[in-house]
Amino acid sequence: MTFHYHDGHLYAEQVPLEQIASDHGTPTFVYSRSSIETAWDCLDDAFSLRPHQICYAVKANSNLAVLDVLARRGAGFDIVSGGELARVLEAGGDPVRVIFSGVGKQVWEIDQALGAGIGCFNVESRSELDKLADRAGALGTTAPISIRVNPDVDPGTHPYISTGLKENKFGVNAEEALALYRLAADHPALSVIGLDCHIGSQISDIQPFEDALLRLLPLVDQLQREQIPLTHLDLGGGLGVTYQNEAVLDPVAYAAMVDKHLGKRALTIMLEPGRSLVADAGILLTRVVTLKENVGRHFAVTDAAMNDLIRPALYQAWQSVLPVRESTPSERARFDVVGPICETGDFLAKDRELSLVESDLLSIGSSGAYGFVMSSNYNSRPRAAEILVDRDQVIVVRERESLSDLWRGESTLPS
Numbered sequence: 001m002t003f004h005y006h007d008g009h010l011y012a013e014q015v016p017l018e019q020i021a022s023d024h025g026t027p028t029f030v031y032s033r034s035s036i037e038t039a040w041d042c043l044d045d046a047f048s049l050r051p052h053q054i055c056y057a058v059k060a061n062s063n064l065a066v067l068d069v070l071a072r073r074g075a076g077f078d079i080v081s082g083g084e085l086a087r088v089l090e091a092g093g094d095p096v097r098v099i100f101s102g103v104g105k106q107v108w109e110i111d112q113a114l115g116a117g118i119g120c121f122n123v124e125s126r127s128e129l130d131k132l133a134d135r136a137g138a139l140g141t142t143a144p145i146s147i148r149v150n151p152d153v154d155p156g157t158h159p160y161i162s163t164g165l166k167e168n169k170f171g172v173n174a175e176e177a178l179a180l181y182r183l184a185a186d187h188p189a190l191s192v193i194g195l196d197c198h199i200g201s202q203i204s205d206i207q208p209f210e211d212a213l214l215r216l217l218p219l220v221d222q223l224q225r226e227q228i229p230l231t232h233l234d235l236g237g238g239l240g241v242t243y244q245n246e247a248v249l250d251p252v253a254y255a256a257m258v259d260k261h262l263g264k265r266a267l268t269i270m271l272e273p274g275r276s277l278v279a280d281a282g283i284l285l286t287r288v289v290t291l292k293e294n295v296g297r298h299f300a301v302t303d304a305a306m307n308d309l310i311r312p313a314l315y316q317a318w319q320s321v322l323p324v325r326e327s328t329p330s331e332r333a334r335f336d337v338v339g340p341i342c343e344t345g346d347f348l349a350k351d352r353e354l355s356l357v358e359s360d361l362l363s364i365g366s367s368g369a370y371g372f373v374m375s376s377n378y379n380s381r382p383r384a385a386e387i388l389v390d391r392d393q394v395i396v397v398r399e400r401e402s403l404s405d406l407w408r409g410e411s412t413l414p415s
């Protein structure tokens with residue numbers, strides 16, 4: 001078990017979280033290597049019935065060590081910026097297995113990716129296609145491309161993370177995609193290799209994925225008829241995890257559904273999962289600084305805040321809160337677990353039954369995805385440390401920021 005209690009103490013693999021807190025302080029993100037590997041293996045095995053490539057969505061957790069763990073498993077990477085590409089290369093990722101998504105690729109990012117020889121650009125507009133063709137032509141190379149098609153399906157998830165509806169900014173509709181494919185097929189600096197879609201994130205049900213696939217396949221077949229054959233079909237990420245009581249999207253059922261509909265089409269399946277590979281592999285370790293009660297409401301003020309973990313504030317997301325030591329002397333009460341930031345929206349959890357005294361440690365669950373990567377220095381708070389646990393080994397994979405890191409690159413006025 002990755003994060004589990006043993007004799008009343010919460011562990012990450014073989015290491016007590018109390019030890020990590022006392023050796024490295026809090027707030028700290030703690031990741032489990034074996035948990036990342038297990039999630040990878042489950043998904044990879046599920047799709048083993050077809051040629052496939054999983055491209056981990058780097059945005060979910062871009063720590064070099066996390067990328068390294070996945071690269072060693074044979075992962076490709078789905079990037080959305082030049083910064084993410086630089087990270088992948090720094091971590092030893094194979095550029096050929098990199099796909100570049102995103103609606104606003106800049107010229108420097110296109111040049112960087114062409115220079116690195118990435119595997120595919122997921123093109124989201126006519127403007128991007130033209131830019132890409134120009135840059136590839138100027139650099140004397142060919143850009144491998146997919147068009148991102150917006151299948152106009154409702155993934156039934158939080159509106160901020162649903163991306164496959166026609167009113168969203170992502171991709172192009174099937175009709176426009178066909179026009180772009182025809183243009184690309186005739187352009188000497190572009191090489192059409194795939195078709196891409198991504199309908200949203202934290203999706204618990206297979207139905208929206210099936211709806212999307214069924215809307216894409218006629219386009220695949222049309223392209224085939226027009227002698228624009230594809231080698232891969234990229235179904236995006238979005239596989240949901242259990243934060244509270246949501247159903248986990250079953251990779252085996254997902255793969256079976258895809259297999260059934262693809263039938264005889266010889267397409268490599270590409271996936272861009274982020275959350276499902278890393279969410280449960282991480283927790284945020286934090287210490288209770290102050291307990292207080294306002295008109296009957298109990299607050300546990302922790303040293304972690306919305307700048308460290310913004311999901312509860314931004315999406316009203318529910319993440320578990322577990323005491324690092326199972327029993328404490330005081331009585332149980334219902335607490336809001338909040339940070340010290342001067343905003344009412346600064347909470348990590350609301351109305352949780354806990355038994356707490358000051359300086360207790362808490363573990364905020366499922367923080368491996370969209371945790372540290374979305375953190376900021378708001379209120380001039382140094383960003384948290386990140387630690388990877390590998391069996392009994394504790395590896396600091398990002399040092400806690402120091403106070404002087406807070407103004408790195410800034411200056412006062414010249415005298």
Ligand code: LLP
Nearest residue numbers: 057101198201202237238272273274275370
């Ligand atoms: N591919 C593309 C093009 C994406 O936009 C995303 C996520 C993914 C793949 C990975 O999706 P995943 O497998 O992780 O669901 N910050 C939000 C999630 C934003 C997701 C954005 N796009 C959250 O904390 O819930």
